[in-house]
Amino acid sequence: MAPVTLKDVAKVAGVSYATVSRALSGSPEISEDTRCRILKLCKEMGYTPNSIARSMVKRRTDIIGLIVPSLNNPFMSELTGQLEIYARNRGYNLMVCCSSYDHDLEKEVFALLVGRQVDGIIMIPGGNEIYESLSSLTSQVPTVFISDNLQDYPENYVCVDNFRGTQIATEYLYSLGHRDILYFGARQKSKTHKHRLEGYLATCEKLGLEPHVLPSSYSRSSREVGYTMAGDYFSKKNRETAILCAADMLAIGVMQAAFDAGIRIPRDISLMGFDNISFSALPQIDLTTINQPTQQMAIAAVDMLLDRIKNPEAEHARLILPPSLVERKSCRSIAK
């Protein structure tokens, strides 16, 4: 518990503390002998550099703030894990804050992190209210968003190509012979979901399919929402042979409703999701879905942020990563 400082080491070594600092920082302005001697002494004395003091003078902390809506959501917690590992490999630590999908909290923890002098912030917005506060937040500190909602704003962000995702999904279902595909759970307010819907609609048009859309009036894409909506849907006669859900969680709810209604997947109807959350890989679920490249997103977000930190005056960057098909057991090929 006794904090041994540069000065302590310097005193024992019989040099000034600037010399010790030089020995540790790898400065060339020091002879090899003294460097070795000092380094050895540091070890012996159990010296640990105080990064607070260093931050004080260097005017940077090597800390990245992360604002994430929730760590209960597997997609976000996995992303968080990736971000932490990659950031640490690049010499940065992560200060994590959960916003609980609450925009006031988002602003509050943003200010908190700024006060903590983080070098930059990676933010996964929890909703759409973020637009109002965008510039007042990002003017304070370099910020990168992980979100598909920001095309029209001068901000840095990385996201997955949602349009392309539903395009891939629709084409896949088409290739299996499906001609009546229901797009399930289109949320109105989210731009992410708008792009997914558009990918579906555009592909329908390209393939000459008639689009069927079941919009969601809910503000989140939970299993419960999927279950409720699908219960309604299955209670009537329908001609669709496949359902493309706007999110995996919805699809899992749909699965349950299908089970309750005695409808078998994929025998009676094919089902696809979007996100590839870890749940979906469970054999009991085994959902064919569109993968978001979590690791790539994490790496890209950190890289982008560090670029912005190094060069804050640079143009805003955007990176849109390609999604990919994950083929599992929830879709089947049907006769034409």
Next chain:
Amino acid sequence: MAPVTLKDVAKVAGVSYATVSRALSGSPEISEDTRCRILKLCKEMGYTPNSIARSMVKRRTDIIGLIVPSLNNPFMSELTGQLEIYARNRGYNLMVCCSSYDHDLEKEVFALLVGRQVDGIIMIPGGNEIYESLSSLTSQVPTVFISDNLQDYPENYVCVDNFRGTQIATEYLYSLGHRDILYFGARQKSKTHKHRLEGYLATCEKLGLEPHVLPSSYSRSSREVGYTMAGDYFSKKNRETAILCAADMLAIGVMQAAFDAGIRIPRDISLMGFDNISFSALPQIDLTTINQPTQQMAIAAVDMLLDRIKNPEAEHARLILPPSLVERKSCRSIAK
């Protein structure tokens, strides 16, 4: 991007910077007028206190380090989320590091966090190698473990009562009429698993049941392990009517193997897990299990750590929280 400091505010206000500091810290040694005037000015000028500088002189950072094996595991990411929220409510931020179940990394990030001058560390060990390094780590900074492996060491920890958990589970299965209960996936090296096994064995003895144990030679309790082990098990004739798994993930693997073998749960055999991870609540899984009180554990760990920070010389604390039964659909009552 222009950092406005105490001095700037002081200059504009025409007072010394000590006065500004007093106005902000709520010191009584200042008149109400000047305080209001300064506070208003701070707002106008967009002043944010620099917590680095404050940490420098106060010799504390109000930061807690968290070392967690992985954020892919839902149990741990949920725990992390709870820790963050509660710690923030108590005025602390969380610096999170993933150890990837690697003990060398555990030691490395511990040192990193110490260098960052965190006020304390909450550590969820990823394995058993932790024993070797225990005292050399915890002598550096107040530390609280979340782990059931530390009864024999003078450390602070909180955990769930694993013995009680399997006791509850065994009694529950007994109450449903089961007399032949297999304990599935007992890991040898983990003390957590040792306690779970002991709870089962003790309860068998108490109830006059003959224990059946299927040990696991694997070092982790994954779905794949459960699937493989259960495949073997189901390929032979067995008399057990219920399986109690040492972890939910194992049970999910068992479910899959049962499905492959044409064995229906709970009709043909009852199945229980331990942990209550979020997967288990999915209707497609619907696993009866033993809950670990994540939120209570998080709150207790933070409270305990802050106690230790305030009073480092105090006796080591241990808190063992009660688990609880979560009744779902994977067990059935059988005729006696």
Next chain:
DNA sequence: TAAAATTACGTGAACGTTTACAGAGCCATT
């Protein structure tokens, strides 16, 4: 009304680093 107590504020040191600058010692060049 003088002494004592109180209030409100300023002064300056401290926290543990980094770094610009200066300077000492040595060797090579003219």
Next chain:
DNA sequence: AATGGCTCTGTAAACGTTCACGTAATTTTA
């Protein structure tokens, strides 16, 4: 032998706070 240029090390200021101390102005007390 004087000058210049190295190489190495020391000095001191700075980063933005907090806080112990000092002190002037004001109020209270005897």
